[in-house]
Amino acid sequence: MKAAIITFPGSNCDRDLAMGFEKAGAEVVRVWHKDTELPAGVDVIGVPGGFSYGDYLRCGAIASRSPIGQAVSDFAAKGGYVIGICNGFQILTEMGLLPGALMRNASLKYICRPVTLKVATSDSAYTAPYGKGAEVVFPIAHHDGNFQIDAEGLKALQGEDRVAFRYAENPNGSVDDIAGVLSANRRVLGMMPHPERAIEDAQGGADGAALFRALAAIGVEA
């Protein structure tokens, strides 16, 4: 399985994300934001956390319109797997690949600590290894993770079982405690918590490893 990790100016979780895939046995290719095409044979795209373009204008806004952005959109439109974590989630909402928006935390504080999440659906490659109702601990590290969506959009997410993760205790004001959401075809995941910062015990927990192992298996089965 081949994973492409995008690096924007200001990305700072790209190497951690690459490590998550590599430790799970995937081949990783690194892609620069000025590239206009993905390498051949990519199965999964990882959009990492950080502060792309200094969070200018809005978090993720400039990155979502960068040269590689169109290639990511096209890949998703063809049914490709895309995972966006933290700033990556913000970028995917700005691209329109996922609904809603990430606003300033309700507390106005930058929050950096491990949080407990409840897996909200088994029905995705990302969450199947845990199973609905399972609890996992991933770190969060964000200032703008307050997920908001209009009432109609929220109803659609809930009705279509597209909430991937919920916070056990809401840290940032997100509507319906939402920590991560899926696209309609369930192949694009955006989430604020960092599974790539929980892949081995030395990091304080390894709950994230199963997500990367499941993704690493995608190309193998295909």
Add this chain to the structure above:
Amino acid sequence: MKARVHVMLKDGVLDPQGEAVRHALGHLGFGGVEAVRQGKVIELDLAGTDKAAAEAEVREMCEKLLANTVIEKYTIEIA
């Protein structure tokens, strides 16, 4: 020609930053402030001279980049 774009959160979207500013004003003794909403002003210097065309173009800029219309609304002034 200059264009000025005002970007504000849509009505009904909570603005925690505006609320923090309101609290701070209260601490300074400004008791009568009932609500604060914070937005952005973006000024553009445009090469063209056709006002209507400029407004249409800036509107497209707002839709594509300057505002996130999921949570934000915008107004355009051309001068």
